[in-house]
Amino acid sequence: MSTKKPTPSYSEASIKVLKGLEPVKQRPGMYTRTENPLHIIQEVIDNASDEALGGHGKQILVTLHADGSVSVEDDGRGIPFGMHPEEKVPVVEIVFTRLHAGGKFDKAAGGAYTFSGGLHGVGVSVTNALSTRLDVKVWRDNKVAELGFAHGDVVRALEVHAAAKGDKKSGTRVSVWPDAKYFDSANLPLAELQRLLRSKAVLLPGVEVILSIEKSGERFSWKYDAGLRGYLLEGLGDAEPLIPLFEGERFADGARGSDDNFAEGEGAAWVVAWTEEGALVRESYVNLIPTPAGGTHEAGLREGLFQAVKSFIELHSLLPKGVRLLPEDVFSRVSFVLSAKVLDPQFQGQIKERLNSRDAVRLVGSFTRPGLELWLNQHVDQGRKLADLVIKQAQARTRAGQKVEKRKSSGVAVLPGKLTDCESTELGRNELFLVEGDSAGGSAKMGRNKEFQAILPLRGKVLNTWETERDRLFANNEVHDIAVAIGVDPHHADDTPDLSNLRYGKICILSDADVDGSHIQVLLLTLFFKHFPHLIARGHVHVARPPLFRVDAPARGKKPAQKLYALDDGELEAILDKLRKDGVRESQWTISRFKGLGEMNAEQLWDTTMNPDTRRLMPVALGELDYPSTVGTMNMLMGKGEAAARRGWIEERGNEVEADI
Numbered sequence: 196m197s198t199k200k201p202t203p204s205y206s207e208a209s210i211k212v213l214k215g216l217e218p219v220k221q222r223p224g225m226y227t228r229t230e231n232p233l234h235i236i237q238e239v240i241d242n243a244s245d246e247a248l249g250g251h252g253k254q255i256l257v258t259l260h261a262d263g264s265v266s267v268e269d270d271g272r273g274i275p276f277g278m279h280p281e282e283k284v285p286v287v288e289i290v291f292t293r294l295h296a297g298g299k300f301d302k303a304a305g306g307a308y309t310f311s312g313g314l315h316g317v318g319v320s321v322t323n324a325l326s327t328r329l330d331v332k333v334w335r336d337n338k339v340a341e342l343g344f345a346h347g348d349v350v351r352a353l354e355v356h357a358a359a360k361g362d363k364k365s366g367t368r369v370s371v372w373p374d375a376k377y378f379d380s381a382n383l384p385l386a387e388l389q390r391l392l393r394s395k396a397v398l399l400p401g402v403e404v405i406l407s408i409e410k411s412g413e414r415f416s417w418k419y420d421a422g423l424r425g426y427l428l429e430g431l432g433d434a435e436p437l438i439p440l441f442e443g444e445r446f447a448d449g450a451r452g453s454d455d456n457f458a459e460g461e462g463a464a465w466v467v468a469w470t471e472e473g474a475l476v477r478e479s480y481v482n483l484i485p486t487p488a489g490g491t492h493e494a495g496l497r498e499g500l501f502q503a504v505k506s507f508i509e510l511h512s513l514l515p516k517g518v519r520l521l522p523e524d525v526f527s528r529v530s531f532v533l534s535a536k537v538l539d540p541q542f543q544g545q546i547k548e549r550l551n552s553r554d555a556v557r558l559v560g561s562f563t564r565p566g567l568e569l570w571l572n573q574h575v576d577q578g579r580k581l582a583d584l585v586i587k588q589a590q591a592r593t594r595a596g597q598k599v600e601k602r603k604s605s606g607v608a609v610l611p612g613k614l615t616d617c618e619s620t621e622l623g624r625n626e627l628f629l630v631e632g633d634s635a636g637g638s639a640k641m642g643r644n645k646e647f648q649a650i651l652p653l654r655g656k657v658l659n660t661w662e663t664e665r666d667r668l669f670a671n672n673e674v675h676d677i678a679v680a681i682g683v684d685p686h687h688a689d690d691t692p693d694l695s696n697l698r699y700g701k702i703c704i705l706s707d708a709d710v711d712g713s714h715i716q717v718l719l720l721t722l723f724f725k726h727f728p729h730l731i732a733r734g735h736v737h738v739a740r741p742p743l744f745r746v747d748a749p750a751r752g753k754k755p756a757q758k759l760y761a762l763d764d765g766e767l768e769a770i771l772d773k774l775r776k777d778g779v780r781e782s783q784w785t786i787s788r789f790k791g792l793g794e795m796n797a798e799q800l801w802d803t804t805m806n807p808d809t810r811r812l813m814p815v816a817l818g819e820l821d822y823p824s825t826v827g828t829m830n831m832l833m834g835k836g837e838a839a840a841r842r843g844w845i846e847e848r849g850n851e852v853e854a855d856i
Contacts, residue, residue, distance in 0.1 A: 246271025273335030434473030490550030495559025634793030
């Protein structure tokens with residue numbers, strides 16, 4: 196008699212369709228931070244800031260009420276509350292109850308929010324979904340409209356009445372009662388909220404931002420007429436800038452053939468300081484959204500500053516013999532505040548901590564370089580001071596690199612012949628790409644930065660090394676070449692391995708974005724987890740994420756023609772959905788599917804997958820699982836005698852995956 200556990204039925208009824216705001220309630224972590232409610236309040240603050248950014252408001256008032264609720268009030272235009280022409284529902288209700296609905300998609304012809312942080316259309320609807328109660332009051336067109344929600348659902352239908360004498364002319368107030376069950380802590384981090392509000396005031400010159408706390412009676416107000424400059428100087432404190440602050444702004448005029456065809460209004464404002472000592476201040480924003488994890492706009496600033504300083508040093512022959520300048524030499528003692536305006540920003544995730552828009556590197560870099568280059572050549576004495584600082588940084592870096600090279604010089608095995616090595620000897624900067632196939636290896640070799648990127652092409656699928664003894668590993672050519680190239684011998688988790696000969700700070704697995712590529716990833720990750728675990732534990736192993744699709748999109752409105760890349764079907768659909776909202780017909784775009792890395796030319800591979808400024812590189816970590824548990828799971832998945840257990844696991848867990856889809 197069989198004792199096999201019956202498999203749950205998998206039928207049409209197994210597929211769940213989540214409607215309305217249910218996806219947010221079931222998986223809040225996909226849409227917002229869940230440590231505390233600050234981010235859902237920030238969504239409301241961002242909307243008020245976007246009104247001020249468009250020139251439609253001069254004051255933002257945030258109140259922390261005694262009952263735990265938070266209200267955000269502005270004097271902008273007010274959310275429209277008439278009937279939506281297609282949905283036949285009040286617009287203000289749609290904004291708070293529908294994902295992917297809002298006024299910020301309409302950018303094709305100078306929409307209501309040409310430049311805004313809102314992009315995904317899930318902002319305040321997420322706030323509503325994760326609140327026990329949310330009230331909205333709008334002043335607009337000599338009328339006052341009020342609407343109430345509970346747990347994301349309308350509980351008080353829209354009421355509209357004539358504005359009374361003394362009512363404000365226009366604006367919106369949103370009051371939020373966050374639902375504590377969705378957050379680790381129900382308390383708002385006051386210091387972080389204050390920093391957020393102060394930064395809004397900095398980026399909105401002339402706009403007053405107020406925080407009122409009912410319990411304590413405290414009231415804070417920020418209004419910066421000096422803008423970015425005053426903010427940076429305040430942050431630097433007693434640290435004296437080496438040269439006068441480099442500040443400026445530049446925005447494209449939209450004329451065809453000028454400004455590298457950037458859309459009208461795209462650009463940046465910046466203020467930069469070099470200091471010899473003290474803590475650094477580095478803050479960046481995109482359309483008023485804080486980007487604490489940086490991104491491509493910061494990479495553009497770094498590149499612009501580097502090229503300007505390098506040009507000055509070369510023009511005046513200041514570089515000592517044998518010293519080579521790198522961007523980090525110029526950037527290592529830089530403090531800055533950067534505010535970029537990007538027409539269609541692509542963020543990493545809904546919480547918008549990092550900008551991924553590839554064009555932002557060129558945008559900010561090309562706009563900042565000319566101004567600094569001109570200033571340095573007009574003030575040669577000041578330029579020489581900066582050059583001295585930069586050269587000292589380069590010399591210190593070179594000395595550190597030479598020390599590492601000395602430790603590595605003895606007893607190194609002959610490097611594999613198919614390894615195309617890099618020129619640099621700096622461990623922290625060097626990268627090794629383990630590339631699937633000779634064809635892709637050829638593109639990678641041509642597209643790489645030969646200074647710090649090495650390429651090791653792999654033929655076919657690597658051996659499954661889960662049950663291979665260390666003594667037998669080098670019998671496999673691919674494993675042998677990997678071990679020799681990275682300079683570390685195989686070891687166990689409880690060993691104390693010798694990492695002094697490690698040759699690369701990053702070891703990047705680069706395979707096709709398909710099933711075979713995923714299989715190769717798994718085999719290589721198995722090798723590192725089983726036989727090089729300390730490389731994973733110390734953050735040296737990464738997985739490169741090449742795109743699966745390219746979309747050639749036509750010019751639309753202010754946006755020039757673009758090549759847009761998608762990692763998978765989900766990102767492709769998001770891109771197409773955005774194009775449809777921009778008014779682009781399906782016949783106007785072209786979709787190309789990369790069957791493999793070998794189909795990408797060198798420029799495409801560099802731009803999408805290898806360029807540190809624009810790629811998406813996923814670090815590999817052991818996570819929170821305890822080591823024995825992880826080993827048990829890996830044994831079940833990769834062990835040769837575990838086919839029955841694997842099949843049972845797939846049968847048991849497969850339905851969950853399908854249901855999530």
